[in-house]
Each structure stands twice: as C-alpha cells, then as structure tokens.
Amino acid sequence: MPVNRFRLSTYLSTAAALAFGLGLSWGGAACAQTAPSEAALPAAAASAVAHPALWPQARWPWRQDAAMEARIDALIKRMTLEEKVGQILQADLSTVTPDDVHRYHLGSVLNGGNAGPGGNDYAPAPEWIKLADAFYDASVDKRDGGVAIPVMWGTDAVHGHSNIVGATLFPHNSALGATHDPALLQRIAAVTATEVRVTGIDWTFAPTITVPQDTRWGRAFEGYSEDPALVASYARPFIEGLQGKPNSGPLLAGPHVIATAKHFLADGGTFEGRDQGDAVVDEATLIKVHAQPYVSAIDAGVLSIMASFSSWHGVKMTGNKSLLTDVLKKRMGFAGLVVSDWNAHGQVAGCSNASCPQAVNAGIDMLMAPDSWKALYHSLIAQVQDGTVPMARLDEAVGAVLRVKMRAGLFSAGRPSSRPYAGQFDLLGSAPHRAVARQAVQESLVLLKNEGGLLPLSPKARILVAGDGANDIARQSGGWTLSWQGTGLDPKLFPGATTLWQGIDTAVRAAGGQATLSPDGSFAGQKPDAAIVVFGETPYAEFQGDLRSLQLKPDLRAPLETMRKLKAAGVPVVALMLTGRPLYANPFLNLADAFVVAWLPGSEGEGVADVLLRGSDGSVAHDFTGRLPFRWPMTAVPGGATLYPLGHGLSLKAKAPRWVPLPEQSGVDDSAGSTTEYFQKGVPTPGWSLEIQNAGTGGGTRITSVPATVADSGVAITASDYQVQEGARTFAFSGSKGTAALALTTHAPADLSRETNGEMMLVTTIRVDAAPTAPVTLAMDSAGKATSLSLGKLDMLPRGTWTTLGIPLQCLRTAGARMDAVDAPLILSTGGAMTISLARVKLGMDAQVRLPCATH
Numbered sequence: 001m002p003v004n005r006f007r008l009s010t011y012l013s014t015a016a017a018l019a020f021g022l023g024l025s026w027g028g029a030a031c032a033q034t035a036p037s038e039a040a041l042p043a044a045a046a047s048a049v050a051h052p053a054l055w056p057q058a059r060w061p062w063r064q065d066a067a068m069e070a071r072i073d074a075l076i077k078r079m080t081l082e083e084k085v086g087q088i089l090q091a092d093l094s095t096v097t098p099d100d101v102h103r104y105h106l107g108s109v110l111n112g113g114n115a116g117p118g119g120n121d122y123a124p125a126p127e128w129i130k131l132a133d134a135f136y137d138a139s140v141d142k143r144d145g146g147v148a149i150p151v152m153w154g155t156d157a158v159h160g161h162s163n164i165v166g167a168t169l170f171p172h173n174s175a176l177g178a179t180h181d182p183a184l185l186q187r188i189a190a191v192t193a194t195e196v197r198v199t200g201i202d203w204t205f206a207p208t209i210t211v212p213q214d215t216r217w218g219r220a221f222e223g224y225s226e227d228p229a230l231v232a233s234y235a236r237p238f239i240e241g242l243q244g245k246p247n248s249g250p251l252l253a254g255p256h257v258i259a260t261a262k263h264f265l266a267d268g269g270t271f272e273g274r275d276q277g278d279a280v281v282d283e284a285t286l287i288k289v290h291a292q293p294y295v296s297a298i299d300a301g302v303l304s305i306m307a308s309f310s311s312w313h314g315v316k317m318t319g320n321k322s323l324l325t326d327v328l329k330k331r332m333g334f335a336g337l338v339v340s341d342w343n344a345h346g347q348v349a350g351c352s353n354a355s356c357p358q359a360v361n362a363g364i365d366m367l368m369a370p371d372s373w374k375a376l377y378h379s380l381i382a383q384v385q386d387g388t389v390p391m392a393r394l395d396e397a398v399g400a401v402l403r404v405k406m407r408a409g410l411f412s413a414g415r416p417s418s419r420p421y422a423g424q425f426d427l428l429g430s431a432p433h434r435a436v437a438r439q440a441v442q443e444s445l446v447l448l449k450n451e452g453g454l455l456p457l458s459p460k461a462r463i464l465v466a467g468d469g470a471n472d473i474a475r476q477s478g479g480w481t482l483s484w485q486g487t488g489l490d491p492k493l494f495p496g497a498t499t500l501w502q503g504i505d506t507a508v509r510a511a512g513g514q515a516t517l518s519p520d521g522s523f524a525g526q527k528p529d530a531a532i533v534v535f536g537e538t539p540y541a542e543f544q545g546d547l548r549s550l551q552l553k554p555d556l557r558a559p560l561e562t563m564r565k566l567k568a569a570g571v572p573v574v575a576l577m578l579t580g581r582p583l584y585a586n587p588f589l590n591l592a593d594a595f596v597v598a599w600l601p602g603s604e605g606e607g608v609a610d611v612l613l614r615g616s617d618g619s620v621a622h623d624f625t626g627r628l629p630f631r632w633p634m635t636a637v638p639g640g641a642t643l644y645p646l647g648h649g650l651s652l653k654a655k656a657p658r659w660v661p662l663p664e665q666s667g668v669d670d671s672a673g674s675t676t677e678y679f680q681k682g683v684p685t686p687g688w689s690l691e692i693q694n695a696g697t698g699g700g701t702r703i704t705s706v707p708a709t710v711a712d713s714g715v716a717i718t719a720s721d722y723q724v725q726e727g728a729r730t731f732a733f734s735g736s737k738g739t740a741a742l743a744l745t746t747h748a749p750a751d752l753s754r755e756t757n758g759e760m761m762l763v764t765t766i767r768v769d770a771a772p773t774a775p776v777t778l779a780m781d782s783a784g785k786a787t788s789l790s791l792g793k794l795d796m797l798p799r800g801t802w803t804t805l806g807i808p809l810q811c812l813r814t815a816g817a818r819m820d821a822v823d824a825p826l827i828l829s830t831g832g833a834m835t836i837s838l839a840r841v842k843l844g845m846d847a848q849v850r851l852p853c854a855t856h
C-alpha cells in the first residue's frame with residue numbers, strides 16, 4: 001500500500017497515544033526520575049533574594065585615584081541627560097553607524113557573532129581598524145558642543161581573536177580545562193589581547209568563567225571545568241594576561257585589552273542545562289560552585305562583568321538587584337562595570353527590548369542593546385526625567401563606564417589606528433602565537449584507552465586517516481568562530497590554519513612514512529599499519545548545542561561503522577573524538593584500540609600529530625598530560641553514573657590497566673522527534689510526518705512511501721535525487737482539486753521560542769521544477785492556528801537548481817504565530833499547478849536565499 005490513507009479525525013484519535021510515546025520531556029525518560037519538570041516546580045519555591053553576608057569578599061585591587069575621580073565628577077557634571085544615557089548603551093555593528101555614535105552619544109559598540117564591518121563578518125583586518133577609527137572620530141567630534149568621550153568597542157575574542165580571518169584560534173575552554181596549566185592560560189590571554197589590539201579593538205567579552213554542572217548545555221564547551229576550583233585557578237592568570245596587572249599604567253599603552261568575566265551568575269547551573277534557563281539551586285550552591293571564580297576575577301581586577309541571560313529561581317539575573325548590586329558590587333567589592341547580555345534586558349519581568357528601567361535600577365551599568373539601543377535611548381531619557389530611574393543611579397552607571405575607560409587609557413590613547421600594535425597585521429596568526437596554540441592542543445589531549453600500547457604511532461608507518469572530521473578546519477574550531485554558531489564557513493576563511501589530517505600528513509611525510517586521507521575508511525592495495533578515525537560533534541554555540549541526553553546525535557555516530565570495518569580488516573584503530581564536552585562513547589571506546597579526546601582544538605592541528613606520533617628518531621616527544629576537567633559519563637543518562645572521574649587521563653609512561661569491556665546501553669531512547677530537523681534525505685525525521693492536505697475537504701493523507709498519488713488533492717509524489725540516490729521527494733501539484741498543500745506535522749508540538757529569539761530560520765533545501773501557475777503560501781500551524789506568509793510564485797528561487805531558502809522564524813512570529821507550540825513548521829500550499837522538490841527542512845542560520853520580511 002503506497003499511501004496510508006485516513007481522515008483527519010482518525011488521525012487525531014491516535015494523537016494522544018502517539019504524543020505519549022514521543023512525549024519524553026527534554027531530559028528523556030531517565031531524567032524525569034531525577035528532576036521534576038519545570039512546570040512542576042513550586043512557583044516561588046525559594047526567593048531570588050540573596051543574603052550578602054553569606055557571600056565571600058574579594059579584594060578589588062585597583063587603587064582609588066583622587067585625580068581620576070575628580071575628572072569623572074567633572075565630566076558627569078558637564079554631561080547632558082542625553083549624553084549620560086547614550087554613554088551606558090552599547091549598539092551592535094549591524095545597526096549602528098559612526099553618525100549614530102555621534103548623534104546619540106553612544107558609549108560603546110560591539111560586533112556580535114554575526115556582525116562585521118560593512119555587513120561583512122569576514123571583512124579583512126584593515127577594515128576593522130578603519131571602522132574603529134570612524135567610530136572613535138565620531139565619538140570625540142564635539143564641534144557642535146558637548147563632552148568628548150571616546151567610544152569603546154567590545155568583541156567576543158573567546159578562543160583567540162575568533163571573529164577575525166587569519167587570527168590564531170586556540171582550543172575552546174573545555175580543552176584548556178584539561179591542560180590544568182594556569183601559566184599557559186596567561187600566555188593564551190596575552191596572545192589574544194595582542195591580536196585584538198592589531199584590529200584597533202579595546203574590549204573582549206572573555207573569559208567565560210562559568211562552572212557548567214550539566215553538560216547538556218550547549219555552552220558547556222565555553223567553560224573550563226565543572227570544578228569551581230579549577231575554573232578559579234584560571235580566572236586570575238587569564239585576566240592578567242588580557243589586562244596586565246592592575247595599577248601598572250593605562251592598559252592600552254601595553255599589549256592589553258579590557259576583560260569581561262561572564263556570565264554572572266550560575267549560567268552553568270540551569271535546570272537540565274538549558275541555555276538562558278533557570279538555576280533552581282539554593283544560595284549555598286550559588287556561593288560554593290558558581291561564585292568562586294568571580295572571587296579570583298575580582299582579585300585580578302577584571303574591569304567588566306557580564307550579567308547572565310539566565311535566572312535564579314525564576315528571576316532573570318539582569319534584573320536581580322540583590323545579586324548585581326548587594327552581592328557583586330557591595331559585598332564582593334567589584335567596582336568595574338556590569339554589562340548586560342544581548343537584549344537580555346528584554347527578558348526581565350515587565351520589560352521589553354525597548355524599555356527596561358528595572359535593569360539599570362538593579363545595577364546594570366551598560367546595556368548591550370544590539371538593535372534596541374535607539375528605543376532604549378528614548379525610553380531611558382523619559383524614565384530618568386520622571387524619576388523611574390534615579391539620576392543618582394544613572395550617574396553611578398556613567399561613572400563606572402568612565403572609570404573603565406580611564407583605567408584603559410582611552411582618553412589619551414588617540415585614534416585606534418595610532419595605538420601600539422594596531423595595524424601590525426603580521427601579528428595575526430604569527431608563528432610565535434600559533435606555537436602557543438599548538439602547545440595548548442598538545443597539553444589538552446586526554447588519553448582514555450591505549451590497548452597494546454598502540455600509541456604513539458610510528459611516523460614511518462602507513463597510516464590511514466578516516467572520519468568526516470579529519471580534514472575540516474571549521475569543525476575542529478567549533479562555535480564562536482568567524483560566525484556565531486561556527487557554521488557555513490569556507491576553509492578559505494582560515495589562512496595559515498592546519499587541519500588534523502594536514503598535521504598528521506606533514507609529520508608522517510617528514511619521517512618517511514605514508515599517510516592517506518580516506519573519510520569513509522576504505523583503502524585499496526596494501527593494508528595500513530594503523531588507522532586514525534576522527535569523529536564527534538559539529539559546530540554549535542548558544543542553545544543550538546543544547547542536548548536532551550549525553551549522546552552524539554544519531555547522524556554523527558556513523559564513524560562507528562567505519563571503525564568496525566577497519567577492525568574487521570585487521571587494522572588497529574585510534575579513535576579521535578572532536579567534542580566540546582564528554583558524551584557517552586562506550587561503543588567507540590570498546591571498539592577502538594586507542595581513544596583520545598581532542599576537544600575542539602582550533603587552528604593548530606599539528607598539536608594532535610605531535611602527541612599521537614613518535615618523533616622521527618623514534619622518541620616520545622610529548623606524552624599525554626591532559627586530564628579530564630569534566631566527568632566522563634558511563635551512559636547517556638543525564639546525571640547518571642560516571643565512567644571516568646575528574647582528573648582522569650592515561651599517560652604513555654604508566655602502563656594502561658587491562659581493558660574491561662564497557663556495557664553498551666546508553667540508557668536513553670533518542671528516537672523521539674528532533675525539534676530542529678523535520679525532513680532529511682527526502683523523509684520526515686522521527687516524530688514528524690509528511691502529509692498532503694486538501695484545503696477544501698480538510699483531509700490529510702500521510703505519505704509513507706513513494707511513488708504515491710493523492711487523488712483528491714491532485715498531488716503526485718515521486719522520489720528524486722539529492723546528494724544521494726532518492727535523497728529528495730518531488731511533488732507535482734496539478735491544481736485540479738482546489739488548494740492543496742504539503743505539510744510536515746507532529747503530534748508533540750515543538751517549542752521554538754528560544755530558536756526564534758536566536759534569529760534562526762526555517763531552512764528548506766528546495767528546487768522549483770515547474771514554476772507555479774498561482775501564488776504559493778507558506779504557513780506554520782501552532783497552538784491550533786495557521787499563520788501564513790506569501791511566497792508569490794516563488795520568483796526568489798532559481799528554476800531547476802537546488803537552493804536553500806531561509807524563512808526567519810521571527811517573520812512568522814511577527815505575523816502572529818505562537819512559537820511555543822508548533823504543530824506544523826512548514827505547510828506549502830497553492831491553488832494552481834507546480835512541481836517542486838524538497839530534500840531537507842530544518843532550522844538553521846545559513847541559507848542561500850533569505851525571505852525578506854518586516855522584523856523588529
């Protein structure tokens with residue numbers, strides 16, 4: 001039976017049963033036993049008001065400078081209300097011009113993860129300096145009166161100057177946690193600061209001193225460790241590497257930048273590891289686990305601290321006065337500036353992106369208002385005028401901003417291009433800088449298995465390098481690399497970088513061996529002496545990396561087959577895992593002879609070869625010194641048993657204990673539907689259905705195999721090819737039965753609100769085979785209501801070629817769709833004839849054609 005035919009009513013009668021089956025909540029079945037669902041938590045179980053006397057006190061090291069304080073007072077006295085309000089706002093590059101900086105007296109700009117000069121995220125370094133000069137000139141141009149205050153530019157230099165093409169890319173923080181080497185962290189920070197200064201930028205949003213407790217969190221890789229003591233031991237050297245020692249003269253006179261400790265507080269303590277979620281933990285845990293690194297950061301004189309997007313007991317940190325003011329500033333003694341996160345103020349109860357006096361009153365000194373700065377400028381002026389925000393609080397915030405600018409030396413530094421290091425482009429990705437990154441890679445590798453002493457391999461041997469991650473520079477670099485999520489990057493954007501494969505190939509060739517790259521592990525002729533199979537995660541950043549269980553996504557587990565084949569052919573296998581965090585890996589561990597965690601190593605792939613291979617003289621130049629900064633799980637069940645404790649890691653010197661095979665039950669059923677991938681290789685993903693609907697009859701026909709014809713809708717469905725044979729479906733709409741639609745539906749509505757806030761798009765891989773004769777409509781069904789956008793006659797798409805079309809989720813929200821209960825993310829309908837093919841439908845950030853729509 002080619003099609004599974006039923007009426008909508010029958011369809012719904014099975015819904016409850018199906019939804020039950022799929023309805024494993026976020027944490028999967030196992031987790032439901034250990035933690036209640038968020039909805040089930042008692043509403044105000046505990047208050048979100050802290051008790052400052054319980055908190056540690058830090059030693060703020062910056063000396064009071066009477067002359068500086070007098071200058072700050074004098075400036076504040078001269079500033080108009082407009083100048084003061086502008087001074088505490090930070091706008092994103094994509095929505096601000098130098099003229100705006102001048103007109104609105106803006107205190108700061110930033111380049112968010114997807115922004116760059118002239119709208120080009122990958123703009124060459126000279127463009128960044130040019131723009132920095134333009135912003136600077138605009139900020140100090142007071143020909144029309146007013147106070148000249150140089151603007152400050154913030155960037156996410158989070159693993160090196162990671163937004164700049166050609167910069168040194170260090171391993172991500174979870175990898176650095178494995179090095180247990182604070183002195184190395186200081187050198188990494190110093191290199192990063194220098195490279196930031198090359199581009200005329202003065203402020204970085206690093207280090208992230210989060211203490212992730214649940215590695216399902218998609219930002220766990222931005223954290224050094226789950227151990228507060230290890231994170232605390234890094235905070236100080238890293239901050240000193242960026243800023244230099246406090247009281248040693250203006251930062252900008254040396255190779256330094258302003259640092260930011262983030263995200264205060266308990267960003268790594270949220271329920272089920274959800275990004276921007278709620279930390280449902282007691283105050284003692286906040287203090288013992290999450291606050292510890294801030295003591296070191298304040299001791300080091302960190303000049304800014306970013307408030308977290310997350311909540312404590314349901315109250316957003318950005319609006320929590322007791323934590324920001326009473327604890328952080330008053331009790332812990334932090335006297336730098338507190339900056340909020342990207343439109344985080346809009347999430348505070350009672351606030352919107354356009355208005356949030358609560359955040360300023362709670363203690364935020366600068367609002368990161370990427371696209372909302374203009375609205376905030378107007379609302380804040382009114383709120384100070386009517387007393388909602390006391391003038392004294394505004395003055396205090398302005399004072400905090402000016403003090404940081406003075407300590408940095410911004411008032412005397414001159415134009416960005418004239419400052420030391422600016423324009424020395426040969427420093428970006430210079431050999432000495434890359435050498436530090438290479439050392440960091442060497443020290444971060446963690447050896448978990450080495451049966452029969454397979455490692456180190458001889459570079460004189462015949463080595464096969466397999467796995468789809470082996471020669472992929474973007475993949476080994478992870479998120480926050482050139483683009484926000486680190487996706488959609490051409491290898492050409494990484495000049496001077498080295499992939500894992502290139503590193504191995506170079507070393508093997510130099511020693512007279514022979515390395516072969518074969519992603520699927522196949523080989524012809526002589527059997528290789530050993531194979532290195534690279535596998536693991538693909539890049540992600542905020543929330544897109546959130547997981548339901550500690551398991552690699554199903555499509556990333558394929559290299560296990562490659563390993564099996566190699567083993568069956570008698571080839572010893574080294575498994576090399578690219579990952580931001582520990583994940584259940586028992587089947588890989590059992591199968592491979594040696595297993596190495598490579599984390600997200602960044603641009604210096606040779607660092608891996610340095611440790612995996614002997615020197616050409618047969619010596620062992622580098623032993624494995626990396627030790628786990630997070631526990632390694634025994635199963636994929638969150639919070640389940642531990643396989644390897646913190647600090648575990650083998651070395652070559654000590655003989656590895658005999659391998660005892662591990663059980664291969666992950667403990668979780670991840671066949672439940674994905675909320676971000678609906679249709680792949682021409683078929684719906686688990687949990688989703690492909691339906692043909694008829695507007696007139698209201699009937700829905702589920703398509704389970706092809707070819708199929710839905711006679712009463714006049715639609716014929718056939719298989720077609722995309723990348724692989726039958727990797728797509730072709731839909732021929734005859735237009736003979738009124739309006740017909742193809743739809744992707746589910747019985748377990750998906751909550752896409754976070755994805756919508758994160759500017760994601762519904763991305764369809766589509767081909768127009770025969771142009772529509774009547775307009776086409778795209779609709780989303782959510783909370784029982786359809787919201788439609790017109791696609792006209794698909795004129796934005798070329799004919800006959802595959803294209804990715806992106807429909808920003810925000811377009812659908814703006815058009816009225818509820819994003820928290822999506823039943824059908826994609827319904828394409830037309831009353832006319834057309835033939836289209838569809839290969840894939842998912843959420844993503846990248847598309848060749850983007851549907852324009854009124855946002856904001």
Ligand code: BGC
Nearest residue numbers: 111112113156205262341342
């Ligand atoms: C992130 C911060 C980052 C900021 C600017 C936010 O979404 O949470 O870590 O510094 O964006 O890009």
Ligand code: BGC
Nearest residue numbers: 112113114342484757758759
């Ligand atoms: C920006 C990031 C920011 C994120 C917040 C992105 O568009 O590029 O910098 O952190 O939005 O959701």
